[in-house]
Amino acid sequence: MKIILDAMGGDNAPREIVxxxxxxxxxxxxxxxxxxxxxxxxxxxxxxxxxxxxxGMEIAHAEQVITMDDNPSNVIKExxxxxxxxxxxxxxxxxxxAFVSAGNTGALLSGATLIVKRIKGVRRAALSPxxxxxxxGAMLIDCGANVxxxxxxxxxxxxxxxxxxxxxxxxxxxxxxxxxxxxEETKGDALRKETYKLLRQAHDDGRLLFVxxxxxxxxxxxxxxxxxxxxxxxxxxLKTTEGMGLFFASLMKQxxxxxxxxxxxxxxVRGGLRSLKKMLDYTEYGGxxxxxxxxxxxxxxxxSNANAIRSTIRQARDFAASQVIQEIANNMEHMRLPDQxxxxx
Amino acid sequence: MKIILDAMGGDNAPREIVxxxxxxxxxxxxxxxxxxxxxxxxxxxxxxxxxxxxxGMEIAHAEQVITMDDNPSNVIKExxxxxxxxxxxxxxxxxxxAFVSAGNTGALLSGATLIVKRIKGVRRAALSPxxxxxxxGAMLIDCGANVxxxxxxxxxxxxxxxxxxxxxxxxxxxxxxxxxxxxEETKGDALRKETYKLLRQAHDDGRLLFVxxxxxxxxxxxxxxxxxxxxxxxxxxLKTTEGMGLFFASLMKQxxxxxxxxxxxxxxVRGGLRSLKKMLDYTEYGGxxxxxxxxxxxxxxxxSNANAIRSTIRQARDFAASQVIQEIANNMEHMRLPDQxxxxx
Numbered sequence: 236m237k238i239i240l241d242a243m244g245g246d247n248a249p250r251e252i253v254x255x256x257x258x259x260x261x262x263x264x265x266x267x268x269x270x271x272x273x274x275x276x277x278x279x280x281x282x283x284x285x286x287x288x289x290x291g292m293e294i295a296h297a298e299q300v301i302t303m304d305d306n307p308s309n310v311i312k313e314x315x316x317x318x319x320x321x322x323x324x325x326x327x328x329x330x331x332x333a334f335v336s337a338g339n340t341g342a343l344l345s346g347a348t349l350i351v352k353r354i355k356g357v358r359r360a361a362l363s364p365x366x367x368x369x370x371x372g373a374m375l376i377d378c379g380a381n382v383x384x385x386x387x388x389x390x391x392x393x394x395x396x397x398x399x400x401x402x403x404x405x406x407x408x409x410x411x412x413x414x415x416x417x418x419e420e421t422k423g424d425a426l427r428k429e430t431y432k433l434l435r436q437a438h439d440d441g442r443l444l445f446v447x448x449x450x451x452x453x454x455x456x457x458x459x460x461x462x463x464x465x466x467x468x469x470x471x472x473l474k475t476t477e478g479m480g481l482f483f484a485s486l487m488k489q490x491x492x493x494x495x496x497x498x499x500x501x502x503x504v505r506g507g508l509r510s511l512k513k514m515l516d517y518t519e520y521g522g523x524x525x526x527x528x529x530x531x532x533x534x535x536x537x538x539s540n541a542n543a544i545r546s547t548i549r550q551a552r553d554f555a556a557s558q559v560i561q562e563i564a565n566n567m568e569h570m571r572l573p574d575q576x577x578x579x580x
Numbered sequence: 581m582k583i584i585l586d587a588m589g590g591d592n593a594p595r596e597i598v599x600x601x602x603x604x605x606x607x608x609x610x611x612x613x614x615x616x617x618x619x620x621x622x623x624x625x626x627x628x629x630x631x632x633x634x635x636g637m638e639i640a641h642a643e644q645v646i647t648m649d650d651n652p653s654n655v656i657k658e659x660x661x662x663x664x665x666x667x668x669x670x671x672x673x674x675x676x677x678a679f680v681s682a683g684n685t686g687a688l689l690s691g692a693t694l695i696v697k698r699i700k701g702v703r704r705a706a707l708s709p710x711x712x713x714x715x716x717g718a719m720l721i722d723c724g725a726n727v728x729x730x731x732x733x734x735x736x737x738x739x740x741x742x743x744x745x746x747x748x749x750x751x752x753x754x755x756x757x758x759x760x761x762x763x764e765e766t767k768g769d770a771l772r773k774e775t776y777k778l779l780r781q782a783h784d785d786g787r788l789l790f791v792x793x794x795x796x797x798x799x800x801x802x803x804x805x806x807x808x809x810x811x812x813x814x815x816x817x818l819k820t821t822e823g824m825g826l827f828f829a830s831l832m833k834q835x836x837x838x839x840x841x842x843x844x845x846x847x848x849v850r851g852g853l854r855s856l857k858k859m860l861d862y863t864e865y866g867g868x869x870x871x872x873x874x875x876x877x878x879x880x881x882x883x884s885n886a887n888a889i890r891s892t893i894r895q896a897r898d899f900a901a902s903q904v905i906q907e908i909a910n911n912m913e914h915m916r917l918p919d920q921x922x923x924x925x
Contacts, residue, residue: 500848
């Protein structure tokens with residue numbers, strides 16, 4: 236298994252990306268191809284005490300770097316020798332099994348769609364992170380790739396999320412919920428009402444385990460394994476969850492460093508604090524698979540450190556080793572609305 | 581100042597509503613009119629050791645009760661003698677200065693719109709709770725009254741929220757942010773892009789302090805006093821915030837009750853834990869004003885206890901004592917889009 240890494244993407248590139256690859260290599264999790272400026276990558280390796288590339292690691296040189304300020308809609312054409320474009324090309328050619336980037340999300344999404352292309356029949360690919368819940372985590376699909384959606388897109392997100400949860404995460408019969416503003420099937424806007432019917436039908440046909448509408452509260456308590464949303468409100472939910480996690484962490488820090496007595500208190504719950512911190516740390520949950528694309532592409536958090544990169548490499552390996560992309564293709568006939576059938580996907 | 585209370589609304593009615601009114605009465609915060617089944621209300625008073633109504637408290641009998649299962653769209657006509665309808669009628673007639681209910685949100689909203697009516701020119705009234713942030717709290721407008729919105733609605737929400745924040749919450753030049761999925765003005769769907777321009781214009785005209793687009797993360801960190809949203813994603817954000825708060829609270833409880841050592845640890849941070857709990861407890865933030873209606877109407881949480889009711893009575897008193905409704909009317913010419921001007925509001 237070989238994972239292609241965008242060595243130049245994210246706030247801590249190339250240092251943390253290269254270090255993450257080294258961690259994965261040490262634990263024999265996967266071979267890696269580091270895509271980016273060769274000299275910069277070698278410089279980091281030198282800092283880590285390595286004069287040559289370790290076994291199982293390669294460098295693919297890419298001269299250009301896509302920054303957060305680049306406009307996603309034309310950067311793929313404008314920067315053909317960037318680490319994202321070169322990396323996706325390598326993925327497309329079969330040089331590696333999956334591509335991981337912590338860089339510009341928009342550029343990665345448009346690059347993946349243009350270069351690797353969608354699975355035949357998939358209307359829109361979706362960004363689908365795992366968000367922390369009381370039951371360990373749930374996949375939120377979509378969370379920002381598609382701000383305006385149709386019921387058919389959401390039906391496809393439901394299938395893709397459910398297939399990922401079963402094929403990659405090993406969940407038997409994943410519970411699929413529709414993010415909405417009330418539990419009753421009459422709740423929400425036209426998009427939600429129509430999608431509810433489609434998911435209900437897929438449930439009745441035995442193809443999905445649809446648990447109905449879920450509110451933000453229910454999601455935090457882990458009432459579903461897959462949460463279906465349009466990209467706009469999904470992104471609002473994701474960022475709110477992140478923000479609340481950071482806010483809560485800062486409150487805890489304040490509480491436990493207020494005075495010497497509080498600091499002593501922290502010692503009594505050291506183990507608990509550590510696992511709480513882990514639970515709230517989104518880097519622990521790996522990256523966001525970009526589902527619907529013909530090969531595994533994962534976006535990982537821009538602030539990823541080496542540990543987060545290592546987690547995402549492991550996730551990319553599991554994604555690539557699974558049959559999820561084939562399964563999505565196999566289920567295509569159930570993921571299209573009859574009156575819109577045809578070959579536009 | 582006299583506040584009309586729906587004594588029959590919410591999970592803990594009439595007991596906690598009546599007890600909340602007693603708390604407010606003891607602290608001379610406001611006189612109250614309890615609307616609902618007289619015998620039930622008197623029964624609670626008896627349980628509290630009172631044989632007669634205390635000074636400053638009245639009962640207005642209403643035989644019917646609207647439940648959470650009632651359909652909001654026709655319950656106002658079907659249950660004319662319900663506590664919500666009778667209470668809103670009393671408000672309309674000037675018997676009290678504000679109406680507070682913990683009951684069926686949809687019924688309260690349609691009742692307020694039908695009976696009390698909107699301020700002339702207001703397109704849609706909005707539900708606007710205060711959500712906890714690192715800076716104390718921010719008003720989120722709308723959070724569920726309007727699932728489908730136009731740029732003009734959002735412009736009006738921005739003005740109404742800003743005027744409430746300055747007139748009622750005493751914030752000088754409230755910072756108004758647009759909830760979106762990225763900071764740049766080109767981010768989001770068509771609704772957000774159009775609204776951004778309108779808010780920018782209002783800012784340039786010196787009528788609003790528009791701080792731009794805000795993501796869920798920014799909101800938790802208190803980068804705005806007023807957050808403008810459509811009702812769908814606003815509701816998702818509100819419920820996610822609530823859910824995460826409850827989730828954290830349960831994690832903390834687990835952590836501090838794990839074993840005897842952890843329990844001792846809790847003693848060291850008792851004060852900090854108390855203020856943390858308070859910060860995450862949405863009942864501390866009072867209810868959600870229903871802005872855009874001609875008189876003060878506040879929805880308070882269905883699970884409100886006596887303390888939450890007391891907070892909301894205080895909030896209703898401040899709302900009624902302020903000039904916010906008059907100020908909204910005064911600013912109407914800046915809250916309408918020129919090409920849609922006219923008298924439909």
